[in-house]
Amino acid sequence: MNGVHDMGGMMNFGPVEEEADEPAFHADWERRVFGLTLAASATGAFNIDMGRRARESIPPAEYLSSTYYEIWLAGLEKLLLETGLVSDDELASGTARMPAAPIKRVLKPQMVPSMLAVGSDSERPAETPVRFAAGDRVVTRNMHPMGHTRLPRYARGKRGVIEQVHGAHIFPDLNAHGLGEAPQRLYTVRFTGAELWGEDADPTLTTSIDAWESYLEPG
């Protein structure tokens, strides 16, 4: 979706402001939203790509006027509703009104260190032969899907060079919609500043993205 989350190249947001000695969280509710999101993900009811899709689908004006953890909260509520784990009625009342839906697991406190240490690997065995090699010239697809994608707008229809070839990884454009993992080879693709931003670009700038194979054509 061409959402406002896809910010590369937008203008007029003002300076980057750094906070000295910034804490991990700025309020207790932020702590809870962070922990609830990770704990709820551990139920297996939704995946990380669905999480990103849910946050991106917040309407632009609301997205831009929300803090980071407000966006996480809205995304989590949306996922819980979509997956039927909770109902609107329950969210509004703060009390359970329906029986619990079946889930795969409940993360217990003693499992947290090992869960964090292991993580969740998005790499999968490659199902197709590798299509591009380092140094190959490619062009990114010009596409504007209504659904989730990890190809940013500023890097669509652009000519670049394959810089690194990685393994096959879960394809977010499908996985975000519950359509399966459909792993694809992943590549780091580098573009010149002039290709992305025109002749006034910083001549010393190059920018790379990590692109799934179906985002690319020979260039």
Add this chain to the structure above:
Amino acid sequence: MNDLAHSELSDVELRVRALESILAEKGYIDPATVDALVEAYETRIGPRNGAKVVARAWADDDYAQWLRADATAAITSLGFGGRQGEHTLVVENTQDEHNLVVCTLCSCYPWPLLGLPPVWYKSAPYRSRAVMDPRSVLTDFGVSLPESTRIRVWDSTAELRYLVIPMRPAGTDGWSAEQLADLVTRDSMIGTGFALRPDQVVRQ
């Protein structure tokens, strides 16, 4: 008592409290797990981890070579890795080339090495401008690079996480990895800062 306590809570606090109550009541989450997750990122998982990796790379050429060849394995050997760092790559700053990491689409960041991202990293000003005009972003951080220095921006659009190895400061010959780690700032590992000079650090 409850009514009074509730009246002092903001809308978002009430919403979060309601959500946690339902999730716990339905047996989907354990509130103690939320505490444990928060505690991990407030006390154990932060930029000190990444600083140890950088310092080791500065002090040990073999380790630096391993990082270049297989950063995920080299980092795991120091006890770091896992969630949001399953596949990590290192990029090295030099006089000729400066690396800067961003996630324009959301907030991808190497959690096991740097902890949770600061607000500015997740903000519209940074995400919009880093890929297009990184020098102006660096100016916001008080960082100025020679005009001849090439800038390589890495937009983390997939599940690969990037750690910048900043240039080793002058005047640190013979320092141990432990001493060197004190010079490595969070921003220097994102590319929005330099490592500290020895005179900027007061050792305990």
